[in-house]
Amino acid sequence: MAAGTQRFPVGLLTAWTATRLLLLLFVLKFLVFPGPDVTTDVSVIYQGWYEVLRGGTYPLGDVTWQYPPGAALAILSPALLPFLGYAPAFFALVLLSDLVVLALLCSAGTRPGGAQRGAWVWVVGVALLGPTVYARYDVMVTAVAVAALLAGARHPRVMGALAAFGALLKVWPVLLLVGARKRAAWLSAAVTGSVLAALFAVWMPGAFAFLTFQRERGTEIESLGALALHVARQFGWEGQVLLNYGSVEFLGPYVDVVSMAALLLSAAAFGWLALWRLRARRFAPHTLAEAAFVAVLMFTTTSRVISPQYMVWLVGLAAVCLCFRAGRMVVPAYLVLAACLLTVLEFPVWFDHVVASDWLGVLLLFARNGLLVLATLFAALELWQDTVGLRREEVVHRPEERRPQSPDGLLDPTAPGQ
DSSP states (O other): OOHHHHHSOHHHHHHHHHHHHHHHHHHTTSSOOSSSOTTHIIIIIIHHHHHHHHTTSOOTTOTTOOSOTTHHHHHHGGGGOTTSOHHHHHHHHHHHHHHHHHHHHHHHHTSTTBOTHHHHHHHHHHHHHGGGGGGSSHHHHHHHHHHHHHHHTTOHHHHHHHHHHHHHHHSGGGGGGGGOOSHHHHHHHHHHHHHHHHHHHHHSTTTTTHHHHHHTOOEETTSTTHHHHHHHHTTTOOOEEEEETTEEEEESTTHHHHHHHHHHHHHHHHHHHHHHHHHOOOOOTTHHHHHHHHHHHHHHHHSSOOOTTHHHHHHHHHHHHTTBTTOSOHHHHHHHHHHHHHHHIIIIITHHHHHHTOHHHHHHHHHHHHHHHHHHHHHHHHHHHHHTSOOHHHHHTOOOOOOOBOTTSSBOTTSTTO
16 A cells, blocks of 8 residues: 555544535534534624624623633634635534644644544544534644644654643543643643743733633533433423533522532542542553543533533544554543544534423433543543553463472472462
8 A cells, every 4th residue: 555545544634524415514504413402502602702802802792702712713703714704614614624623633643653543533523523513712722732642752842732722622632641741741831831821812802701700600401410300300300401601501599419410420520530640650652642531521421511512522532542552542432432422413403302301301411421420430441450450461471479399390289379
């Protein structure tokens, strides 16, 4: 096979082109995707923020603005394509970001010890999530995260700077640093994050108003904790499902208890990550990506909110993990892909069933969230065994203790342990 074909396989490019063309046809409304219109976030909410941001301030009066200050760059980015309307320009930039991720993964797959399966995970995972992926700015953030992880081993300063920039776009990329061992990565992240945060604060007023809005969020109906409330509705619980703080949430008795339980579960997960970092003693080239994958899985699965676009983060990180032939995250990655298929079914295809908490909606959520829990547990176990626990090959090849021998060279049957 020619070198050029290895770098950019024809089959992979064909699959990406076909699936992305279909996604564009859906978001541009040449084809109609089942369920509610997922593009209103761009044509109404994002475009409304765009007008406010162009006026020189963050959307201070809009509680749905729950993003760090760097998100303004994503919302303003369609201005780079003034010859298109806001929504088409946004979709075009998401498509470009998608292609950048594919190119990064393909390039990583051609390195020594690399594999192209990571690029396939990206192509398939994004396609399974449907048009929602192109109607949110999460692909842009994921592109920054993928670039950071792939730069991590060779260029820790670049990795740290990209992780900090990503965190100012949507917070979660700060978790990429969990597995970073070199001080340069942390120092670079701290300096870059501080400088950029200061610049955003000076640029426009209200850069950090999102912190208040985010704190007031409740339990979103697609989250893990929401399953308890979906079941409670079957037994007469009197809560409501309403659009609140930018997402469809449960409101009513005991919702605060469920939200607190989710926060405690997240705290426990991050406690495990801290313990892992203290105990880890083996760091392979793939460990940085796998630690980030586990951290974001834990963050997503235990969160009070699991919006469909969150799955894009997991697909991107799973794809990076599978770019390493020696990586151990194959099973968790495939579980995430299965969860992507169920995600597009629960939103947008059958979202009305989820809102109604009927048997189909509850079953879909149990299955999707159950897959995320399994993926998290499997991934955490693999990471622990690979970096902390005793590897299987070490058990097999561990030298046995020398046993005393008799003068004729045979084992002494009277020696201890016989």
